Amino acid sequence: MRVTALALLLALALGACGPRSAPAPAHPNAVPGVTVNVCGVPTAYPKEPKRAVTYDVGITEMFLFLGLADRLVGYAGIPDGKEIAPEFAPALARLPKLSTQGMNLETLVNAGTDFVFGGWSYGFRQGGVTPELLARHGIASYVLTESCIHVAARSEVRLEDAFDDMRHIGAIFRSSAQADQQVAVLAQGLATLRREMAGVTHRPRVFVYDSGDKLPTTSGRYGMPRAMLHEAGADNLFDDIASNWPQGNWEDVVTRDPEWIVIVDYGHPSAEGKRHFLMRKPELAGVSAIRHQRFFVMTYAEATPGPRNVATTQRLAAALHPERRITVDPPALGTP
Structure with missing residues (x-):
């Protein structure tokens, strides 16, 4: 390793003393590299x-x-x-x-x-x-x-x-x-929603139910549904869990008494199957969302990061705050 390093230094020194050659011209089809932030780290894509x-x-x-x-x-x-x-x-x-x-x-x-x-x-x-x-x-x-x-x-x-x-x-x-x-x-759709939601005072407590029987998988503080709920004028029931898709527990669901339940629809059971499971769970009988049957369904693709998030958040805001005239204007998702 030392020999290689010395050889490299010698080559650099000789190059500095010798005549300078013009840089090679860029290939006509060459594409410059880019650097973007990936999980807080600048990452190059040459x-x-x-x-x-x-x-x-x-x-x-x-x-x-x-x-x-x-x-x-x-x-x-x-x-x-x-x-x-x-x-x-x-x-x-x-x-x-x-x-x-x-x-x-x-x-x-x-x-x-x-x-x-x-x-x-x-x-x-x-x-x-x-x-x-x-x-x-x-x-x-x-x-x-x-x-x-x-x-x-x-x-x-x-x-x-x-x-x-x-x-x-x-x-x-x-x-x-x-x-x-x-x-x-x-x-633009998000900006419109923020204007229409300005001044909201009551923020319903919302439990996001992804899946699970013994323990519910839900959205924590860093899951996309948390951001969607925030923009839709609501509070995420498990905001105290510092993860994106953690497991919660049924005891906290009962104690925190959600006013709405968001069901993430994918796989088996279906959204209706999940709703029936929650409605039949004895310990949830007194929960406000169950008593008033306040459910909102979003698909897996709508609940995870993607181009459907904004339109789904608009629909969610319209359901949670029917007193407001919320614009629901999903973008065209076809190939641009």
Whole structure:
């Protein structure tokens, strides 16, 4: 190692003393590198990816919403119970499903993948496929911002987190202008909602029920539903849990007495099945949301980061605050 270092220093010194050659001209098709923030770390992407793989529904919908279907060589993490928006179904039908649950490194390598868009608990997991492992095989990656709470401290979760993700993906794939245009539509919808929700005084307590019998999986302080509830003029029942999708407990649900219950609809049982389970659970009989049967249903893709978050938040605000005239204007999700 010392010999190599000395040789390098000598070469640099000789180069400094000798004649300076003009820098090589840039290749006419060369694409400048970009650097974006990934979980608080500036990360460089010197090359434009050509063969991408996405994991999970919302992440895949982000990619398609940005008009990047032609860069995909496959997708993963979308079982039959997690439905993609109908506008995106034709594009997805033309692509191979590389796995239903979890990422497989061998499959990614065999597909010639050069980029993976996933997240912690959205395909990436310690002891399994990670961005570091992919990098060792020459595969770049991007980590969903909402999921960064598993590896880095965060101050809050925002609807704008998904906007940032889409802008970053646009930059990485050298299509920033198109990404900015698409995100601007979502940002305008959020701005309208904030104007219409200004001055809200009563903020209903809301329990997000994802799944679970003995213990409920719910949204914590850093889950996307928490940001959606905040913008819709409500408080998340399990805001005291510093995670995105943690397990809560039924005792706290009873004690905290939610006024509304948001059901995340995917898999089995269906949303109606989950509703029946909650209605029949004896200890919940006195809970306000159960007594008044106040339920709101959102799909998995609407509850996780993606292009559907803003329109779903508008619907949620309209349900929680019927006294206000809330604009519900979902964006066109087809390829731009």
